[in-house]
Amino acid sequence: MTVPVPRIGIIGADAPRQILLAAGATPVRLFGAWSGDISREAAELLGAADAVAARVLDGVLSGLHDDLAGLVVCNDSAANLRVYYVLRLLAERRRIPYPVQLLDTPRGGGPHVNRFVARQYERLAGFVSGCTGQALDAESLAAAAGREASLGEALRNVRERRVAGTLSGSAALRCYAAAAQLPPEQALAAIEAVQQNDAPKPALPVFLTGSSHPDTTVYEALEQSGIAIVGEDHDAGDAAWIGQTVDAASPDEAFRALAELHAQRPPSASRSLTSERTEHLLAEVRRTGAAGVMALVRDLDDGPVWDLPGQREALAAGGTWLAGVVRVPADGAAAAAAELIASVQLSGEIAS
Template identity: 50%
Template sequence: MSDADAPRIGIIGDDVPRQLVFAAGAVPRRLLGSWHEPVTPEAAELLGTVDAAAGRVLDDLLAGRHDDLSGLVVCHDSQANLRIFYVLRILAQRGRVPFPVHLVDVPRVSANAPARCFVSRQYARLLDFCAQVTGNRTDLTSLRRAAEQERELGRALEAMRERRRAGDCTGTEALTAYLLAATEPPEVAVSAVAGAGGATAPGATRVHLTGSNHPDAEIYRALEATGDVVVVGEDHDTGDGAWLGVAADGSSIDEVTDALTDAHLARPAAATGGLAEARAGHTLRRATHTRARAAIALVREHDDAPVWDLPRQRQALRDHDIALVARTRIPSGDAAATAARESLADLRELLATAGADA
């Protein structure tokens, strides 16, 4: 069966090792929602007060836009996603959702023995779920084949990051490629990433983006439209922070899941569940690695975790002469693009002041 004909398993969140999904004969498709479209009253009533992007994910599921999925995996990497899982579990029992729903709960904590055991068991259960959905037996051959697929994507992503650092790929092009990589079959994903390019404007201010993740590239497009800034990197989980291109080897299925467990526990801290100091350190490392001169934090309304990181991030970046401007509690709709333009105005003023004081 070709990837074009393979069953799709939806993913909500960013804690799923894609190798396991591919090894079971399925294609993972991350569901991302929207920062711009309003949440319907039904989704809002079912979920309560949550990040608008999460509400749009539920809206799309209720509207049948993902009825072609064979199964759905929800990650407990945020409280909003956990609420989605509880709602979908009830709706699935009532026949409202036409596919089975599975929860992956793998907190990023210290890599001690109990944590490793817990996460490894979660990934073993995930592999069983995927195999039940597809009806395909997972073995070392399929795991090796899936590992090579994912590593090919990883190599393409690293080459794209190098082009980005060199000024040969805009942030808009890069984010669009990341989103395609998370939602499309491997050959489409690798082609999109390999083709991502676009020379940046000479002299454009190199900017690192932090805060909420981005389910589409509209904000990046708004930031880069003037030509005086280029987004050279980010630490949110739909861009550079996405868990893509990672795979593991082993002489048994257990060894593979154990190695993926170690890879997960070694990931940088996420805004949800991560300590602010660790988050600030990661933001600083990413910003300096891409030679960013400034950083912009854009945070959606009800996505509170990134807001807690801002004081530490601002201090860490300031100590390395990297300016940070922020817009928080941004509502859905056109306010997102407006916030992006306002943050640019703040950034220009801040950089001009710093230049005058130098």
Template identity: 55%
Template sequence: MTVRAPGDGRPRIGVIGADLPRQLVLAAGATPVRILGSWSGAVSDEAGQLPGAVDVVAARILDGALAGAHDDLAALIVCNDSTAHLRVFYVLRILAERGRVPYPVHLLDAPRGGGAPRERFVARQYERLAAFCSAVTGTRPDAPLLDEAAERELRLGEALERLRARRRTGRCSGSAALAAYRAAATLAPEQALAVVDAAVEDVPGTPVFVTGSAHPDASAYEAIEAAGLAVVGEDHDTGDSAWLGDAVPAGDVDATISLLARRHSTRAPLAARSLTAERTAHLERRLGEADARGVIALVRELDDAPAWDAAAQHRVAQRRGLPLEARVRIGPDAGVRAAGEAAAALAGILRGEATHE
């Protein structure tokens, strides 16, 4: 039996990871709901052991599934965008086969990078994704439904662009923006749009940019802002680099899938599936757009990919004359504390109270 969402009556399909083209899920009559986890909280022995050594946020996501926190979902899509998420998929697939979780689990394997062969592979993955969603909801995404979904998602994209403009001019805090991105990733576009447009406030503080691990909630940003800084941008997949508000009104099913695959190849580079050179070039562009005066890098233990970028990111910041404070291999419950320490150190440097090396 299909599980219906409260409020709009649409099935809710959960998403772990950052690679989902939301338009395909919306066109199948469902609402995509990204499952994000948190910076802090206990992890059961079972969730800690089943996937092996993984980023603690992924373990917390698995823990929630094991505890029944997502039993209202009609299905779950797991993106192969990191080793941790792939391991979580293997665990959940077995548990679904055994009836431990009450929804089917699908793997979306969409490698990054351009080129016709890779785009064809991703397009085939999207065809499988559309078929999976159709089997869950009973609605086959056709051209009119895809164009309607595109219109809904693009309206959300316009709201997110307004949000980014407000951040750059000091009219939306980083923590409020991150909460709005979370709403955009977990609600129907119309509901999310209201939340995004309501994120307006005057924000004092020195503008800074955040890189490193993705932030599943706003608690680390709140610690940064408590030090007198304002997060005006980031390059991780739960903030500005999230694949949200993007769609293609192509008027044809095959063309839509092909264009979405091409869009995927040009997305912002994320640490686990991109070269350091791509990441640093993107960071340089974003620092120019954000007009930040400093950079904070926060990398969780066992989320190794962002740590590989650290040295090159330091060089980018130095070329631009910006201080960069990094905290790498942050322990399971130390994220908020590490963010506060890095922010205090950076604030001191920006006030001239310390020398950045």
């Protein structure tokens, strides 16, 4: 009889999947959703925070993820850190049936930061091994690298097809979600199925910035209006840390190499300078051939808002427009997409 592989939940986007796979776990990212009820308990425990984070917490409180062997919460946003504090207390009181671990990996690189991040990865490996009962070693790291690298190749093909106009943005987002939530072998099959069943129509190529997207709601609304999302800088899409691996002769060497790799990741709104975010956005617009940029920011997800003035100015200098909608309310995804479409149409970008 086949023994089920333990599943470790991930809140956030900073966990190196190679470590979890090598320690005998399937990493499963918890995304939340653009819409849906938020229980009174989750709202009171979390306080004023991004609605998507509240829905992630609600899923944990409702028992939706009770099959997990453990949960890792990344300190990659203020909302996720608040979720961690709540879950840590609930775990101590045995309200949830699995242990919770914080992963704090700052960006920026440099010897001191990389050393700190490597130690965080060592703690992560110990936590996951404690949940699965499988020690991490050079052999398991190599096997995990092979499994994860295959996902990286599949997602590179997804990005290329999307830029070429043969794959829609919503299909690409579903591919990323499959890669983030399924064992690599199952994810590869799911990615292939998504690509076979997608037939996008010619549309205006647009790059998306702002908040991360937990599902395809907004993408689908934009596509129905004749807009194609050819790329994005949020961590549920092109900025997801999936498919990247290191070769190492020992776990310690792997932790150090992964810390260096982490320092090279695309800049995030909550942990990077506006200048870094703007430079990355300009490079991505060139890579994707986008005609313009759309920015959509949820209420209480304030990081991306600070980037918009600098991004708008830099894009305008190169003749590229930016249309934005900020402070999107908890259940306002569809309305925000409609407002975003209207703002583009009124300024004449689609017609041109």
